[in-house]
Amino acid sequence: MKKASLLMIIGSLLLLGLFKFPLWNIMLGAPQYPEPLGMNIYIDGIQGMNEFDIQNIDGLNHYIGMKTIPKPKDMWEFTVFPIVIGTMAALGVLIGVLGFFGNVGYQWFLGWLVVMTLLGILGMYDFNLWMLDYGTNLDPKAIMKLQNPDGTPMSYKPPLLGHQKMLNFDAYSYPRLGGYLMGVGMVLTLVAFLVGKRSKNIKS
Template identity: 75%
Template sequence: MKKAGIIMILGSLLLLGLFKFPLWNIMLGAPQYPDPMGMNIYITGIEGVNEFDIQNIDGLNHYIGMKKIPKPEEMWEFEVFPIVIGGMAALGVIIGILGFFGKLSYKWFLGWLILTSVLGILGMYDFNNWLTEYGTDLDPNAIMKMTHPDGTPMTYKPPLFGHQKMLNFDVDSWPHTGAYMLFAGMALSLIAFFIGKKEWETNN
């Protein structure tokens, strides 16, 4: 399964792009802000798209009682995610090498894909929970207390995926380069599975 093994190795190595490129991006735009503000979310922390975006977003959030954007040391995820991504990349490379030399079945490629998918879903679930807490756990003593027409307090949870209108802000939340590299790596592992299956059946 030489060809399948090489494809599996390449797919696994694409995960390392998450150490360099953002996983996700959230942008906020409003008429009074001609230059939109944004956050790039990495597996190691959150950075502003522009130099002062984090400070500006925190300043706006203060008025409505939202917490400050967390620093890397304030979220366990930023310690665990790099370990998980590095471990999955290393595991995928090992599986690819062993597959290259015919030491294991092509089914291992699919197993790696399934495990990566499960971990990815758990990561997105955790990310969505953080967005929910970030947008709903508001300071009761905030300067501005916005409510719905029925009197219930407004929440400011950014969308996990897509576009949403919050007050006069347009909020967009989409995958970034790191996520696309992850998806590409997973797609390559699926291709490796089918090619490996064909090679396995041909040789056995």
């Protein structure tokens, strides 16, 4: 059980990487931009990959009526997410420590993982809703008004995951180091549960 508890502690601590490294990244490439424009999404804000990326993206978006890239004060998520991640990391470490000293069973590891998984799904759902609003709720007074072949307004929503063609831009959306660290941490907590369960069965 001690080995399982150590894995639980390490897995939980990996979540803290989100306070340093970006969770997600969106890149925009086009022939007129030899170096693609990109933005890194952190749990507490959005930053351009290069100095003027956010400014350039906002400039392009202005022509088609998209909103500017939100500042931390513009989205409640950038206040809540750090609290949620910090709380889950601390809770995971506490469960791991209690498990190390035999005060809780391995089932608590799975319980933490289930809660963290649900929070992750809700976070992705919220992220997708934000991108949907960002790409479809356009200013009717925009300089450019483009339509689909069926006459409906064109959507500029970036993909949640993967690649999508948007006019002459190629949009790419993938996790970054913080997201991968979180994923590894969650896998370690699953391993901790399995190791703890196996240890319990052997003793029985």
